[in-house]
Each structure stands twice: as C-alpha cells, then as structure tokens.
Amino acid sequence: MVTAPDNLETMPSRQIPVAAAIRALRIRSGLSQRQLALRMNVPRTYVSKIENEKACPTLGSLERLASALRVRVCDLLTTGHTIEDDIRELSTDEFIAELIPYMKKLNGVQWMSVLNQVRELTAMPRRSA
Numbered sequence: 015m016v017t018a019p020d021n022l023e024t025m026p027s028r029q030i031p032v033a034a035a036i037r038a039l040r041i042r043s044g045l046s047q048r049q050l051a052l053r054m055n056v057p058r059t060y061v062s063k064i065e066n067e068k069a070c071p072t073l074g075s076l077e078r079l080a081s082a083l084r085v086r087v088c089d090l091l092t093t094g095h096t097i098e099d100d101i102r103e104l105s106t107d108e109f110i111a112e113l114i115p116y117m118k119k120l121n122g123v124q125w126m127s128v129l130n131q132v133r134e135l136t137a138m139p140r141r142s143a
Contacts, residue, residue: 032070032071032076032090033064033065033066033067035090035091036061036064036065036071036083037065039083039089039090040061040065040083043084043130043133044130045083047061047065050082050083053081053082054075054078054079054081055078056078064079076090076091084133104129104132113128
C-alpha cells in the first residue's frame with residue numbers, strides 16, 4: 015500500500031511551474047528581483063524564495079506579481095507562452111511589421127531590448143494631450 019509522504023514538497027511536482035513563469039516574465043521585463051520586489055512592496059528575498067520554489071505565492075501575491083509584471087494572473091499560470099508567441103503577436107501590428115526587416119539585422123541582446131521597450135509602451139496607459 016502506498017501512503018502519502020508527510021512532506022508534500024518531496025513529491026514530484028505536477029503543478030504548473032509558477033516559479034519558472036515568474037522568473038521568465040521578470041527577466042523578459044528586464045527587471046531585477048529587487049526591482050520586482052519594490053513594485054510589489056515586498057522584500058527582495060520574498061521574490062527570490064518564490065522563484066526558487068521555497069515559498070508558494072498566495073493569491074494576493076499572484077495578483078501583485080501580475081500587476082508588477084504588467085501581465086494577467088493567468089499569464090503566471092500558463093506554461094505554453096514563449097518569446098516566439100510574443101514576436102508572432104507583435105508582428106501582426108502594422109507598425110511592428112514594418113520594423114521587422116530592420117530587426118533581423120540586430121543581435122539577440124538588441125532584439126530583446128527593442129522587444130522589451132515595445133512591450134513597455136503597450137503596457138503603459140496613453141496620455142491625452
């Protein structure tokens with residue numbers, strides 16, 4: 015007869031890799047753990063613990079994480095989202111489509127910098143004149 019272990023953390027995880035998603039979104043946003051923590055109004059060590067699976071974020075923390083990363087909570091819980099998906103989505107925009115021939119000349123670091131800047135622009139509310 016198989017019994018459940020006393021410590022559930024020792025069980026193989028079949029959960030959605032929230033920690034990996036948070037780390038990937040933080041890096042994609044160009045934020046350090048400290049910057050993300052400041053946006054969330056929590057200690058940097060809390061962000062580190064979440065990313066290293068030492069702490070499980072509460073629903074409230076997930077909401078603050080999503081707000082700080084300028085994504086939806088469900089984006090923190092999905093595993094199928096890739097940078098290629100972002101590029102495909104952005105390339106449907108007429109302005110971005112015109113930039114693509116020039117983007118192909120950039121190296122990876124330059125490409126990610128431009129992608130992050132465009133993402134920032136789309137996440138910020140527009141100011142009226």
